[in-house]
Amino acid sequence: MRRLYSAVGFVLLVSGPGVAHAQDATPSSLVGASASDRQCDQDDAAVDGPALSSTPRGCSPPAAPAATTSPKRILGLIPNFTTADDTSLNRVRLTPTQKYVLALDQMFDVSAHAGNVLQAGIQQATAGQPHYTGEAFGKRLAAAEADQITSCLFIYGVLPTLLHDDPRYFRRMNGTPISRTWYAVSRTFVSRTDGGEHTFNTSQLAGQLAQASFSNIYYPRQDRTLSGAFTNWAIQLAYNSAFNVVKEFYPDVMAKLHHRTMTP
Numbered sequence: 001m002r003r004l005y006s007a008v009g010f011v012l013l014v015s016g017p018g019v020a021h022a023q024d025a026t027p028s029s030l031v032g033a034s035a036s037d038r039q040c041d042q043d044d045a046a047v048d049g050p051a052l053s054s055t056p057r058g059c060s061p062p063a064a065p066a067a068t069t070s071p072k073r074i075l076g077l078i079p080n081f082t083t084a085d086d087t088s089l090n091r092v093r094l095t096p097t098q099k100y101v102l103a104l105d106q107m108f109d110v111s112a113h114a115g116n117v118l119q120a121g122i123q124q125a126t127a128g129q130p131h132y133t134g135e136a137f138g139k140r141l142a143a144a145e146a147d148q149i150t151s152c153l154f155i156y157g158v159l160p161t162l163l164h165d166d167p168r169y170f171r172r173m174n175g176t177p178i179s180r181t182w183y184a185v186s187r188t189f190v191s192r193t194d195g196g197e198h199t200f201n202t203s204q205l206a207g208q209l210a211q212a213s214f215s216n217i218y219y220p221r222q223d224r225t226l227s228g229a230f231t232n233w234a235i236q237l238a239y240n241s242a243f244n245v246v247k248e249f250y251p252d253v254m255a256k257l258h259h260r261t262m263t264p
Helices: 002-012 035-046 096-108 110-126 137-163 177-186 202-217 226-262
Strands: 083-085 169-171 190-193 198-200
Touching: 096 110, 096 137, 110 137, 137 202, 169 226, 177 226, 190 202, 198 202, 202 226
Parallel strands: 083 169
Antiparallel strands: 190 198
């Protein structure tokens, strides 16, 4: 259960500088008005007398406000850099550099280190895995940092680049709550290629397994078991699926809360 401690640590995190450069490279502004729309604006300005209550014939109606987008942080604390709304504007192919930037953001965000400190403290207090002996807080913290770095490197950088996969989570945004929940959970096993086609999420599954296996290099001998590696792998996948559900619905929940706050 060692990696589940990181989920608890998230609530104690401190917001870091604005990052997520790969998503910042994705276009997010509204498309400019067409020449005909601009002509309509000019025609409207030239009309004397009271303003018309309807859109002039042949002119496009005003653009609807942009939909709520995924924030870079959940609750202002938890990193959400790898999430994007599933819109045409966000389906832009990431370059290898942008994928590695995503990996670096996940590796070295302030929250990751705060969560690792909390995780190491809980492990030290409960004598949990990894089972270092004696004054082992420093060793536990180093192991948690190593786990963080290797998992992010494999999942968001190395494997997506080699396999030409997109490591981001794309919010479905519409449908019934049940269908969206199933979609979020299934994204642990289904991802997209750089070209937008659905594919088996090898980057996530193999990346987590590689991290669990790699930890055998620095874990105590009693924790270097095949069953232990697969147990940690399964826990991480379950955590990833649960967090996908949070990422899917968080903007909707915040929008409803904001609406209730603004409603007299």
